Amino acid sequence: MATTPLRTPLRGTAFRETMHGTVRLAGETRPRRIRLDLAVRADRILLPHRTTDARLTGRVRIQGLADDPDATGELEISPVARRRIRYRLEFTAGGDRLTLDGWKSVSVARPWRSMTTLPFTLAPAPGGAPAGTGVLRFRPGALLPFLAGWRFPRGAPGRADHHAADRPAARTWRWDGTPGRTEVWYTTLTDPATGTGLWLHHELTAPTDGTPARTHGWISLHPPAGPAEHARTGPRPWTAGEDAHPLRGSAGPYGWDLTEHPQGPPLYTFPRWAWRWGLLPAAHLLTATTSRYSGTVTHPGGRLVLDGAPGATARIHGHGYAERWAWLHADLGGGDVLEVIAAVARRPGLDRLPPLVFLRLHRAGRTWPRTALRPAVGWLGPGRFRARIALPEWTVTGRTARHRITVTVRQDAERTLTLGYTDPDGAAATCHNTETADAHVTLERRRGLRWQPEAVWTLTATAHAEVGHR
Numbered sequence: 001m002a003t004t005p006l007r008t009p010l011r012g013t014a015f016r017e018t019m020h021g022t023v024r025l026a027g028e029t030r031p032r033r034i035r036l037d038l039a040v041r042a043d044r045i046l047l048p049h050r051t052t053d054a055r056l057t058g059r060v061r062i063q064g065l066a067d068d069p070d071a072t073g074e075l076e077i078s079p080v081a082r083r084r085i086r087y088r089l090e091f092t093a094g095g096d097r098l099t100l101d102g103w104k105s106v107s108v109a110r111p112w113r114s115m116t117t118l119p120f121t122l123a124p125a126p127g128g129a130p131a132g133t134g135v136l137r138f139r140p141g142a143l144l145p146f147l148a149g150w151r152f153p154r155g156a157p158g159r160a161d162h163h164a165a166d167r168p169a170a171r172t173w174r175w176d177g178t179p180g181r182t183e184v185w186y187t188t189l190t191d192p193a194t195g196t197g198l199w200l201h202h203e204l205t206a207p208t209d210g211t212p213a214r215t216h217g218w219i220s221l222h223p224p225a226g227p228a229e230h231a232r233t234g235p236r237p238w239t240a241g242e243d244a245h246p247l248r249g250s251a252g253p254y255g256w257d258l259t260e261h262p263q264g265p266p267l268y269t270f271p272r273w274a275w276r277w278g279l280l281p282a283a284h285l286l287t288a289t290t291s292r293y294s295g296t297v298t299h300p301g302g303r304l305v306l307d308g309a310p311g312a313t314a315r316i317h318g319h320g321y322a323e324r325w326a327w328l329h330a331d332l333g334g335g336d337v338l339e340v341i342a343a344v345a346r347r348p349g350l351d352r353l354p355p356l357v358f359l360r361l362h363r364a365g366r367t368w369p370r371t372a373l374r375p376a377v378g379w380l381g382p383g384r385f386r387a388r389i390a391l392p393e394w395t396v397t398g399r400t401a402r403h404r405i406t407v408t409v410r411q412d413a414e415r416t417l418t419l420g421y422t423d424p425d426g427a428a429a430t431c432h433n434t435e436t437a438d439a440h441v442t443l444e445r446r447r448g449l450r451w452q453p454e455a456v457w458t459l460t461a462t463a464h465a466e467v468g469h470r
Contacts, residue, residue: 013046013054014039014151018142019118023062023134032063034134036089036100040075045152051078056089060100066093079106079115087118098131099123145371148271173204173244174317180208180424182282182320185245187260188329188435188464189293189311195461196304197222197435198297198311199230199417200256202245204238208425213238219254220417221299222435224461228417229299245313247295255298258306260313264289269339269358271372275317281345282318286329289337289362311464312337320423321468323351326389326396328409329464330439332457336363338441340396340407342387346427357385357396361405361443363455369400391432391467392416402446403454409465410438421468431468439463 017038022031038058046052056073060066073089076082086103102120107113116138122131138146175183183204190197202217216234231252247258267286268275275283291312297304310331325343332338339362342355357375361368369375375385375398385398396407416434423429438460445454 012044012152013042013052015146016040016149017138017146019136019138021118021134021136023120023122023132025065025122025132028132031134032065034063034136035059035061036136038071038089042077046077049080051076051081053077056087058089060089060091060093062093066091066098068092073100076103083107085115087120096124102136144373148273148371148373150273151276171243171245173238173242175204175206175213175238177206179206179210180319181206182316182318182424183244184316185313186316187245187247187258187293187311187313189291189306189309190331190435190462190464191304191306191309193307194304195224195436197224197462197464198304198306198309199433199435199464200245200247200258202233204244205235205422205424206238215242217251218419219251219256219297220433220435221254221297221304222415222417224415224436226412226415226436228415228434230417230419253298253300256295258293258295258297261292261294261308262288263291264335264337264362267337267339267360267362267367268372269341269360274372278317280318281320281322281347281350282316282343284314284316284341284358286337286339287313287315290331290335320346320425320427321421321429322346323470324355324389325466325468326355326387326394326409327466328396328407328437328439330441330457330459331462332363332441332459335365336361338362338407338457342389342394342396355387355389357387357398359385359396359398359405359407368403374400389467394467404444404446404451406440406442406444408440409463411465411467412438415461427470429468429470431466433466435464436461437463437465439465 019036021034023034024031038056040054042052042054054075056075058071059069060071068091071089071091076086083106084103089100100120100122102118104118105114118136121133173183175181185202187200199220204213204215206213214235215238218230218232220228220230222228231254233251267289269284274280293306293309293311295306312329322343323346328340330338339360341358344355359375387396392412393410398405411434415436416432418432421429441457443455444451
């Protein structure tokens with residue numbers, strides 16, 4: 001009899017907070033700008049009616065005085081019992097240790113102002129006469145990133161605070177036994193020597209009718225001039241503990257033995273909370289911004305030897321495939337990468353919306369837009385992110401206050417492989433995939449009232465792309 005894996009209990013609270021303000025140092029007449037970028041971690045769930053102690057780490061910047069990325073301290077969160085949220089933070093300024101001490105006095109009459117205003121004093125650590133006084137404030141524009149960054153790690157007492165499902169690089173299924181789920185691991189790469197693209201796909205489907213979950217997948221090779229070839233694995237019953245994405249295996253006349261070398265941090269195409277809590281129809285991430293792959297792939301036409309082939313491994317977790325979707329992974333070189341998903345969900349109501357765009361440009365160690373949800377809601381306001389999904393060419397455009405991007409992807413029919421998917425509810429979908437797509441990306445920056453090109457990338461037969469539909 002199949003057993004359902006038990007979910008470990010919630011244990012702890014973590015979030016990030018940024019505040020700006022001014023501080024007037026003793027003996028000075030003009031205030032200095034100050035900024036705190038803090039990470040907060042508590043060992044239990046934060047509930048407003050009780051007092052919760054948390055640890056503070058982060059960065060303190062004071063104009064002309066301090067820039068310490070290793071500040072540490074404590075946070076007392078007691079909005080009801082003591083009607084305050086107290087911060088104590090130690091950091092280095094000019095070789096001296098200073099303590100920032102202050103609290104937000106929670107007021108029922110002025111809840112927003114009292115919860116976002118932090119008066120404080122500066123004193124030499126661990127105490128002594130104040131070295132200055134100031135006020136920090138939480139800006140309204142930071143509210144959405146603040147809320148999106150909240151996390152509630154799972155774990156049993158005495159064990160690590162992180163949950164295996166949230167370790168992006170762990171090659172394990174995160175499925176918890178709930179019917180109606182789809183989970184995917186896939187790797188796409190391009191052999192720089194031959195221009196051949198590889199797509200390695202593993203999928204778990206848990207039907208809505210409660211029948212046993214099954215796993216299946218495929219491997220496909222995409223020569224730069226086409227046509228693509230593939231072979232399938234499974235379906236077979238899901239087995240607890242099996243490798244969710246084996247980089248060594250076989251399918252029909254194909255065999256592969258690969259080694260992955262991650263080159264960067266995880267990249268969340270969707271918000272982290274969507275991945276953790278499943279609040280959206282699906283969620284997607286790259287286990288590393290870019291990776292390099294070495295090894296061999298045998299196929300009916302011979303043997304493909306890979307040595308540092310650029311690509312990436314990604315994960316999907318959700319309730320099935322969208323009504324319509326488009327996907328792009330573009331390795332821009334030098335560790336830079338562009339990941340795009342544009343989709344129309346199947347859920348009633350959401351299926352009437354235009355395609356929602358999730359776009360993440362990781363460039364020079366930074367990711368734009370700063371929040372993953374920004375492009376998806378951009379069509380509601382002046383900063384529009386829009387997608388036109390079609391074949392053989394589809395486009396995505398969008399902008400924020402300072403940047404504008406235009407993405408054009410071309411998937412020629414002779415280089416595109418057509419495959420079918422089946423949702424947990426039995427509905428069918430079709431995808432058109434190529435690992436040898438063409439892509440043109442233009443990034444512009446606003447300078448005054450004019451947009452000026454900042455970067456342009458053209459990928460010829462090295463972009464990985466897909467268009468799917470019902």
